[in-house]
Structures are given as C-alpha cells and as structure tokens.
Amino acid sequence: MAELVPGAEAPDFTLPRDGGGTISLSGFRGKPVVLFFYPKDDTEACTLEAKDFTAAKPDFDAAGVALIGLSPDPVKKHDKFVKKYELGVPLASDESLETLEAYGVWKEKSMYGRTYMGVERTTVLIDAKGKIAEVWSKVKVKGHVDAVLDAAKKL
Template sequence: MSGAGGPALGEEAPGFTLAASGGRTVSSASLKGEPYLLYFYPKASTPGCTTQACGIQEALPALGKTGLTVIGVSPDAMPAIEKFAKKYDLTFPLASDPEHQLAEAYGTWVEKQFMGRKYMGFERSSFLVDRNGKVAAIWRKVKPGEHAAQVLEAARALP
C-alpha cells in the first residue's frame, strides 16, 4: 500500500500500539472513549516539523480543555525522537513508526519528490478521532504554522 486509502470521515480509526517519547507506549486501546489527534510528520528536527510541533505544544493547554490527547507519529527511530522532544520541550508523546505500518493504514505513506528525486515518505497529515473511535476530521498536506489552530477549532466542535 503506498499512499492510497486510509480511513474516511466517519469510519473506524485504525488501531495502533507504538513506542513513544519519554519511555511511553501509546495505543488506541488506552485511548478508548477519549478523543485524540494523530499527526504524521516526515522527520524530527526539520524546520516544518519543528514549527508544527511547537505550535501544537503551545496549544496544548487549550487542547487539553477539550479533552484531546495529541500524538505525533514519524518514521524516525526513538533516539532522534527523544532528542527532538527534549530540544523543544515537547511534552505530548511523539511515536515511532519505523516500518510505516500505521502510516500505511492511514494512507500517509506516499511517494514524494524533492529536487527531481522520487522516494517514499510520510505525508504531513492529521486525523482527529472522536470518543467513539471514528475519524472526525482529516487534514492532508498540512501547513505547519496553521495546524494547531485548525485542530483546536475542530476539537472544540466535537460532541
């Protein structure tokens, strides 16, 4: 599967269990009955990913008031993720999906192109999952600087 598919609005969100920053493990089972945001980002410590992560970190107090849990997911190995989280004081979990199984389930493992070279990588995308485990909002090709505000607005609208 390469970049095709993923869940549609209103569909059941794919399940997951992943290692995350701070020695944590994140799983869809542990979030049952709670809304959460899975945001897929291409690479820790790159400019766009840093802008996006820091924006979400700034919005965490407001997002917390909505009951939303935020989980960032990248293909990076845990050492790179831990370094990224520590450098920018990111308190929400950043999960590692090195085999891109979750990214494939969400349709965010896609062919990309940079300077004429084609390769497979994570599309910067996010999925808001409601308390019933259904996909409530989808953002594809996210603009890092605008993302936190979009998520907050959608989270506030959840029933």
C-alpha cells in the same frame, strides 16, 4: 490501507514512544485524539508543527482532547527532539511503517526531481468512539493547529 474518511474506524496501533514505553490509540477510547503525522524530527516544518501543538496543548487539554505525534523516526531521535525543543506531546515511533501505511500517509513524494517514499504531513481528528471525525492532508503548518483545535472543540 484504510480510507481516511469521516465516519470510518481509525486503525488502532501500539507503538514505542519517546521517554520509553508504548502508546496505543485504543488507550484513549472515550476521549477524542488528534493524531499528527509528520516526516522527520528536527526539520524546519516538523519542528514548528510540534512546537505549535505543544504550545496549544493546554487548550486541547481543556477541550478533553489528546495529542499524539507520529513519524518513522526511532525513539532515540524522538527523545533528542523532545529534549531539544521542550516538546510536551507524546511522539510515537513507527519504524516498521505499518501504522503510517494503515493511515495511507506513507506516500511517494518528490523533491528536486527525485522521487522517494515519505510521510505526507497529515492530521487526523478521531472522536471518542475511535471514528475519524476530520482529516487534513498535505498540511501547511502555519495556522494549522488553530484549525485543528477549532474542529476538536466541536466534538
């Protein structure tokens, strides 16, 4: 597991994505990337986060920053999620959990006294050279996208 600290190399990945094909972090070299890890398609907070990033995409585009959402859900589920909410950000599928583990966001969680493994909602801002610029852990969705956009604009 990589240590998610500013200045560290962001782990590269190539994963299947919504709409078919694959998406790779290295394919964005030369451009900053916002990688947002979320637990599950079509759940309340995850839907809100994906819709917020979609709504802000023109602002990220204007700042020259790419957006990628990533969860362990299969591509078919991503396709339904994108269609249902007209999402405009690419969603990568990590069913093997390798990338989620490489970024240290696959963690033990607990709900209603039950512990289970799942994605800790985390956003990582990666600079144009592939280094981690900023990390937001245990993200609270409300207002989060604005904070990420402000940080991205400073790169």
